Structures are given as C-alpha cells and as structure tokens.
Amino acid sequence: MKFLLYTTSYGKSGSIPLNRPIVWIPAFAILFGILAGAVAAGYYFAPLMAVGAAPPETVKPEWQRAVQEQKQELELARGQAQNHLDALAVRLGQMQAQMLRVEALGQRLTEMGQLEKSEFNFDQIPAQGGPSDPVEGEQLNAADFIKALDDLAAQLEDRSQQLELLGQIISERKLSDAGSPAGRPVEKGWLSSYYGMRADPFNGRRAMHKGVDFAGKSGDNVIATAAGLVTWAGSRYGYGNLVEINHGNGYSTRYGHCDEILVKQGDKVEPGHVIALMGSSGRSTGPHVHYEVLKSGKQMNPTKFVSASR
16 A cells, blocks of 8 residues: 655655655654653653642652651650560569569468468469350550559569568467467476465475476476576575576466576577476475466466466
8 A cells, every 4th residue: 555645845746655664664753752752751740740749859858758757656666665565574573573572471471380381382373263254345455454563563562561470470479379388397297286275295284385296206307388598597495406487478487396407597498498307406305396387476376387288
C-alpha cells in the first residue's frame, strides 16, 4: 500500500510517498518521544499534586522530617517499655528477698513450735484447686500489674513482721517456761515429806515445813528444775550444803542437805542440769534433798510445780 502526500512547495505540485523508511521512521521517533515525555511528566508531577503541588526542593525535607519524628516516637516508646521492665525487675527482686525472709522465719517457727515439717513445707507450693470457672474481663494493663506487685510486696512485708513478732513471743515464752520450775529435783527417789505443818523429826513439835523432801541414796543426782543463775553454792544454817538458783520473773529454788555441790555461784544452768549429789548434811535424818520454791523471796507450796511437766 502506498501513501502519497501532495505538496505545492516551490510553486510546483508533487507528491511524497509515506511508505518510505526515510519518512515514517523519523515520524515514529518523534511520536514516541512525545508519549515518553508525557508519561515521565505524569510520574514526576503526580506526587507534587498529592502534597499540594509543593516544589521538589520542599518535598524531600518534609518526608525526612516525618520519618525522623516516627523514629523518635519509636525510641520513646521503646524507652518507656524498658523503664517498665526495669521497674518490674526491681519489684521482683524485692519480693524475692522478702519471700526468702518469710520462708526462713516460717522454717524457724516450725522448728521452735515442734511442728511436723510436712504441715508447713516452705519448699513446696501450697496445694490449691477447684472447678474451672472462666471469667471474661479486661486484660491487666501495665499500671494495674505494677500496683498488684506493690500490694503483694506490702502484704509480704506485713506477714514477715507478724512472723518475726510471733517468733519473739514463742522465744520469750520458751524462755519463760524454761525459767519456771517444773518437775522433780531428783532423777531417782521418792517423796518423803510434804509442804505444810508437820511434827518436827527432831523434837516432835508441830512446825511449818516450807518445802518438800525427796529421799534416796547418798550420791544420787540432784538436778535443777528450771533454767537460771546460781546465786548460792555452799553451807547455810539448817540446810547443810545448799544450792540456790534464781530463775527470773521472781522465781528461785533451793536444794538442801546435799553431800557434794557440783556448781559454783554465778554458773548458768538449764533444766535437768546436775547441780549436786544427794546427802544428809545439815539438820537431816538421812539422805534426801530438801526442795523449796520461792516467789519474790517467799516460800510456796512446791507440789504443783513438782506435778507440772515441761
């Protein structure tokens, strides 16, 4: 097919065939250039139109500023999250220390109270259970979680103080019990004379017997009936060889007619400590120990103390 283009250039009529390469190749090149320029202009001016047709030199700084602000916000959020984690780590460490303290106090109280370790085993989590009853609700946020940790730490501190106070009470009670006379002053022997009015074994007259007598064999052990401090260890008129012990709280005990004294003044003794050997020194008719219990310096009936067990 031939395409002819007629012209009157130079005052003459003529024709130019359009199917020659020398004609259509330049024409296509020009057309392609126009289309490519239009597409490039579209890609270039479209972002400018989206931001209000801002000049190219202002668009790039705005993007950079937006990216920088997002980075700063991200770093701020990351820093806040790390601060929360640090705070939680501190609270967790404090609670762990308090828990160790409570466990130590609990174990000490278990031993002091002579409780079965299986009843209060602080190495195991307390047994718990129950039917499942799921409850729908809001999830715990960070602030509520930290508050719950603070409340738990306060409860642990309170329980720790209570346990420590309870331990002091038990210790004081045990010391008080140890300082209160209880039991017999001899390991072997029998009760040979009660407290109260009786016939004097030397003259037969009625006289007040201010203690109890435990008879036995010469050389039998005489033991302290309570913890205390030896305030007398020697001979005294009427008692022969005498040991006197101050137990505190106004209590003291006397052990008379001993054959040999095994303690000295100032010694500290515990319940069951052998303080002397039974004898018949002083005003005595045979081997025995004269036992007295005094409260604020006044003799009491030792019977109830002898009957008591520690």
